[in-house]
Amino acid sequence: MVDIIFSSSFLGDMGDHSKKKSGFAMCVGCGSQIHDQYILRVSPDLEWHAACLKCAECSQYLDESCTCFVRDGKTYCKRDYVRLFGIKCAKCNLGFSSSDLVMRARDNVYHIECFRCSVCSRQLLPGDEFSLREDELLCRADHSLLLDRSSAGSPISPGHIHSNRALHLAG
Numbered sequence: 001m002v003d004i005i006f007s008s009s010f011l012g013d014m015g016d017h018s019k020k021k022s023g024f025a026m027c028v029g030c031g032s033q034i035h036d037q038y039i040l041r042v043s044p045d046l047e048w049h050a051a052c053l054k055c056a057e058c059s060q061y062l063d064e065s066c067t068c069f070v071r072d073g074k075t076y077c078k079r080d081y082v083r084l085f086g087i088k089c090a091k092c093n094l095g096f097s098s099s100d101l102v103m104r105a106r107d108n109v110y111h112i113e114c115f116r117c118s119v120c121s122r123q124l125l126p127g128d129e130f131s132l133r134e135d136e137l138l139c140r141a142d143h144s145l146l147l148d149r150s151s152a153g154s155p156i157s158p159g160h161i162h163s164n165r166a167l168h169l170a171g
Contacts, residue, residue: 027052042070055080089114090135105132117142 024033029052040048040063053062056074069081076084086095091114096102103115103124115124117139124130129140138146 042075
């Protein structure tokens with residue numbers, strides 16, 4: 001969130017600010033002193049002119065009415081921050097909303113509706129056994145079928161790498 005503070009004497013009473021010259025804050029965006037009535041503060045040490053605080057990706061102006069994020073010294077609107085740096089579903093590659101329920105398999109995170117066997121498309125539910133091979137989910141039945149084919153010397157479906165890894169429990 002962006003904080004708006006009054007400049008002038010209010011800043012002088014806030015303590016030691018090494019980035020200030022003669023009582024004025026320095027804008028992180030343009031490097032100039034802030035003589036404006038208002039200063040936008042993104043975090044304790046990042047202060048901006050209202051006209052300088054923009055999303056580094058889409059150039060949308062950021063103010064007290066929106067949530068903004070800082071990463072590697074750059075500011076982002078919420079939409080671009082989530083798109084660029086947010087966790088994405090391992091199946092559909094879309095982001096998650098705060099209300100989404102998710103399933104996890106190793107380091108992968110999935111939307112509930114994306115957590116499906118890659119062979120038969122059956123949705124895997126909490127408590128179901130599955131395997132994860134080459135980032136593809138397999139239900140217990142298809143995992144067993146592929147193991148049987150492998151041990152019988154039959155060809156395995158394209159895209160499936162075979163190993164004798166144990167099944168995992170969804171949940």
